[in-house]
Amino acid sequence: MSATDTRTGPVATTGPAPGRPRRPWWTGRRRDQLVGYLFVTPQLLGSVVFVILPLVLVVWYSLHEWNVLAGTFDYVGGDNYAQLAEDTNLGGVLKATGLFSVGLVVFNLALALLLAVLLNQKLRGSIVFRTLFFSPVVVSLVAWTIVWGFLLQDNGGINGLLDTIGVDGPNWLRGENTAMLSVVVVQVFKNVGLNMVLFLAALQGVPGELYEAAEVDGASRMRQFWRITVPLISPTIMLTSIITVVGSLQVFAQIAVLTQGGPGTSTTVLVYYLYQQAFQFHHFGYGATLSIVLFAIVLALTVLQWQMRKRWVFHES
Amino acid sequence: MKTGKGLRGVAVALVGALALTACGGGGNDAGDGGPAKLRMSVWSANEAHLKLFNEIADEYRKSHPNVESITFDPLPFENYTTTLTTQIAGGNAPDLAWVFENSAPDFVSSGALAPLDETLKKTEGYAYDDLSPATTKLWQDGGKLYAYPFSNSPFGVFVNTDMLRKAGQRTPAELIASGQWNWENALAVAGATAAKSGKAGLVIRDFDYKGWDNLSTFFTGWGAQAWSEDGKSCGFGSPEMVAAMTALHKGIFTDKALPGPGTTADFFAGDAAMTVTQISRASLLKEDGFGWDLVPLPAGPKGNYAVLGQAGIGVMKKSPYADEAADFLAFFTNPTNSAKLAQFFPPPRQSLLTAETLGKTNPKLKPEQLQKVVVDGITNGVVKPSHSGQAELSQQVRAGLDPLWQPNADVKAVLDGVCAKIQPLLAK
Numbered sequence: 188m189s190a191t192d193t194r195t196g197p198v199a200t201t202g203p204a205p206g207r208p209r210r211p212w213w214t215g216r217r218r219d220q221l222v223g224y225l226f227v228t229p230q231l232l233g234s235v236v237f238v239i240l241p242l243v244l245v246v247w248y249s250l251h252e253w254n255v256l257a258g259t260f261d262y263v264g265g266d267n268y269a270q271l272a273e274d275t276n277l278g279g280v281l282k283a284t285g286l287f288s289v290g291l292v293v294f295n296l297a298l299a300l301l302l303a304v305l306l307n308q309k310l311r312g313s314i315v316f317r318t319l320f321f322s323p324v325v326v327s328l329v330a331w332t333i334v335w336g337f338l339l340q341d342n343g344g345i346n347g348l349l350d351t352i353g354v355d356g357p358n359w360l361r362g363e364n365t366a367m368l369s370v371v372v373v374q375v376f377k378n379v380g381l382n383m384v385l386f387l388a389a390l391q392g393v394p395g396e397l398y399e400a401a402e403v404d405g406a407s408r409m410r411q412f413w414r415i416t417v418p419l420i421s422p423t424i425m426l427t428s429i430i431t432v433v434g435s436l437q438v439f440a441q442i443a444v445l446t447q448g449g450p451g452t453s454t455t456v457l458v459y460y461l462y463q464q465a466f467q468f469h470h471f472g473y474g475a476t477l478s479i480v481l482f483a484i485v486l487a488l489t490v491l492q493w494q495m496r497k498r499w500v501f502h503e504s
Numbered sequence: 505m506k507t508g509k510g511l512r513g514v515a516v517a518l519v520g521a522l523a524l525t526a527c528g529g530g531g532n533d534a535g536d537g538g539p540a541k542l543r544m545s546v547w548s549a550n551e552a553h554l555k556l557f558n559e560i561a562d563e564y565r566k567s568h569p570n571v572e573s574i575t576f577d578p579l580p581f582e583n584y585t586t587t588l589t590t591q592i593a594g595g596n597a598p599d600l601a602w603v604f605e606n607s608a609p610d611f612v613s614s615g616a617l618a619p620l621d622e623t624l625k626k627t628e629g630y631a632y633d634d635l636s637p638a639t640t641k642l643w644q645d646g647g648k649l650y651a652y653p654f655s656n657s658p659f660g661v662f663v664n665t666d667m668l669r670k671a672g673q674r675t676p677a678e679l680i681a682s683g684q685w686n687w688e689n690a691l692a693v694a695g696a697t698a699a700k701s702g703k704a705g706l707v708i709r710d711f712d713y714k715g716w717d718n719l720s721t722f723f724t725g726w727g728a729q730a731w732s733e734d735g736k737s738c739g740f741g742s743p744e745m746v747a748a749m750t751a752l753h754k755g756i757f758t759d760k761a762l763p764g765p766g767t768t769a770d771f772f773a774g775d776a777a778m779t780v781t782q783i784s785r786a787s788l789l790k791e792d793g794f795g796w797d798l799v800p801l802p803a804g805p806k807g808n809y810a811v812l813g814q815a816g817i818g819v820m821k822k823s824p825y826a827d828e829a830a831d832f833l834a835f836f837t838n839p840t841n842s843a844k845l846a847q848f849f850p851p852p853r854q855s856l857l858t859a860e861t862l863g864k865t866n867p868k869l870k871p872e873q874l875q876k877v878v879v880d881g882i883t884n885g886v887v888k889p890s891h892s893g894q895a896e897l898s899q900q901v902r903a904g905l906d907p908l909w910q911p912n913a914d915v916k917a918v919l920d921g922v923c924a925k926i927q928p929l930l931a932k
Contacts, residue, residue, distance in 0.1 A: 255593040256614035258822060341766035361713070361765045361909065447714060448899075450906035466586050468896040469610075471593065 248475035255469050267476040276452060276460070283367065284456040288435040290371040295431050296424070299379050303386035304412075317387070321380035328377065332444040335373045336360070339445070363453040366446050370454055374441055378434070382427045389423035390416065421500045429492050436485055457481050539572035540825040542832060544600040544817070545588055549578035553848055557836075560844070564835045571828055585895070592616070592820070599823040600833060603651055605814040606717060608642045609735075609892040612650045617818035618826050619648040620833065627834040631855070634839070639852035642887055643816050651816030652837050655849035657782035658812040658881025659721045660873075661690070661706075661802070665795040667777045668693065671700040676778075676799040687725055687751065690778070690802040695761035697777040704769035705761040709781035713765040713909050716901050717888050721780050721811045723748035725804020730889040730901070731930055738923035738930055740901070741916075747805070749908065750915045757911045765909040782813050783877055784848070786868050798873045800881070810877075810885030815849070850878050857882060893929060900925045 252263045271277060302320055306313045338344040339359040346356035359369045393416060401411045439458045442448060448455035465474025554576055561574035579587045585607045591597055603611050611617055625632045643651040668675050673693045679685040694705030711718040726748035729739040739745055755761040763769045771779035772788040789796060819829040842851045859875040891897055904922035907913055
């Protein structure tokens with residue numbers, strides 16, 4: 188069936204001819220459109236109800252003081268945004284968020300790349316190691332974190348291990364510096380396998396003849412890595428860094444299970460802080476405002492990374 | 505604000521319309537004049553508790569055909585208040601809810617709960633005046649009662665007598681007999697037992713260097729308070745609090761009488777010599793476990809004292825069935841049912857607060873234990889610290905106290921720091 192058969196007909200030169208057939212409303216074109224809409228409706232409905240509507244409501248809530256217990260919902264304009272400037276905790280929270288993100292991105296990407304390069308060698312047992320490093324990715328996040336919580340206790344497994352070699356381990360989750368380091372390490376080991384697999388796929392896509400040519404030219408292994416491997420896998424580095432940065436800004440369960448933001452406020456990252464404000468302190472309006480700050484930060488970083496790709500991501504074309 | 509409510513209404517209507525379309529329709533049972541369906545949020549999922557609640561509810565429904573169903577909805581204990589307030593925010597509030605003592609001021613003063621006096625007083629045979637004034641104080645505002653304090657659980661010290669004897673230490677019962685049951689001796693016994701047994705000495709349960717309000721079981725003995733009676737000024741910098749926290753710090757880091765930060769020890773699993781906790785935890789003791797005793801809190805420098813935790817049941821004011829819910833609450837907590845509930849929850853009724861009555865339903869505890877710890881505790885005890893905006897205050901205190909849990913902490917400086925953090929919140 189074609190849509191053109193409804194458009195054909197005698198062309199009148201002097202006004203509408205009385206015998207001109209009226210275009211029927213229900214055409215094949217409309218039917219195709221309807222079918223298309225029906226196909227996307229479930230997805231669209233889901234997105235509208237569960238993504239777009241809440242996003243719009245968050246903006247709306249951020250302009251209000253919502254006291255859940257008293258049942259009041261008062262418009263306060265930009266007061267919640269003004270409170271951001273007066274919030275004495277926010278500086279520390281942003282610092283903790285930045286520390287976590289930088290720590291996670293650096294450790295995660297470096298370790299993932301190192302593992303991928305090692306496992307890319309044709310060595311016996313590399314599949315076993317690949318599976319071992321990837322397996323934490325499929326483990327439940329909370330279960331993973333609880334087990335690490337036991338290991339990191341003062342009298343836990345890690346200090347027990349250190350004790351056997353005569354090292355008196357710190358109280359990992361109670362020290363201001365070691366707590367953040369612990370949370371970063373727990374998260375790195377949780378997700379390093381995913382980035383490792385992505386890097387591995389990218390490494391296996393690098394043509395072998397480039398290395399052969401470089402070897403003929405006398406390039407060292409290190410030089411080959413920096414001049415051939417890194418540029419050719421740069422799109423993957425870009426992808427993994429965006430995923431890791433965005434993921435690092437959303438960290439919540441690890442903090443909630445391991446430290447609850449402490450000691451002091453040293454591990455109170457932005458998502459945990461907005462959870463506290465909204466759901467524990469019942470400042471839903473201010474919590475919504477903080478989530479908009481988080482949205483702005485994620486957006487800005489993603490745009491920045493996307494812009495930077497032009498400078499350092501290698502494209503074959 | 506009307507515009508806010510209007511837009512929220514539109515949003516809710518939109519979501520509701522979509523949900524109805526998707527589900528092919530559905531009825532709205534909220535306040536449509538039909539039989540009431542009551543829901544009570546609770547934090548206990550204990551089968552025996554729920555069985556008793558359901559029995560009382562079934563009996564009520566027999567004489568009240570206007571109530572179609574009564575359900576008890578157990579929410580996780582750890583995040584109970586957060587879950588409850590999220591339900592309220594989401595328009596899915598229960599009709600009745602249990603409320604912890606630490607969130608009592610928020611719930612009572614916010615207007616979220618309906619006043620109960622009138623319903624309770626007019627209920628036949630209720631004996632409203634039987635409620636101990638000490639137990640209802642926290643749940644009142646402007647002379648009206650906003651929640652019924654169904655559980656009044658004093659803190660006591662559970663003792664693993666086997667472990668103490670093996671370590672060659674005097675038991676608290678012996679110390680009580682010789683008039684020497686005070687914190688100094690309690691910590692000395694705990695430290696010595698820990699050193700000999702390799703296990704933990706004394707554990708302040710649920711403190712874990714985070715739940716600081718449980719420390720009120722300790723610092724109250726020094727006459728210290730987290731904040732003043734009117735809630736306006738911080739008490740952490742007071743000389744009494746400094747003395748109490750100095751003693752606690754020494755107990756943790758010098759005498760090793762309490763397990764240090766980041767170390768877990770469960771008394772009921774046999775990992776510790778003593779634990780400070782509510783008597784309701786007696787149910788965790790195993791029949792064929794170690795020998796144990798329950799004694800009152802040791803005396804502090806200011807003499808004997810008692811601390812209790814409370815829980816109230818309130819009726820949500822916005823419930824479409826608030827009247828039915830209040831009526832059910834009056835039945836649930838009448839003298840007969842209070843006596844039944846007393847086997848799990850020490851009641852606020854003076855007539856039931858006797859060692860003899862409580863002994864009938866608490867077989868694990870001896871009459872003298874019930875008298876000294878429960879009856880005297882409820883009558884003379886102070887309730888754990890609570891304040892409006894407790895969650896935020898509590899978080900600030902926790903963060904402020906964190907530097908104290910280091911071996912070389914400057915106790916006075918840390919406590920002054922806590923006051924600097926919370927004074928602006930208290931002054932609000």
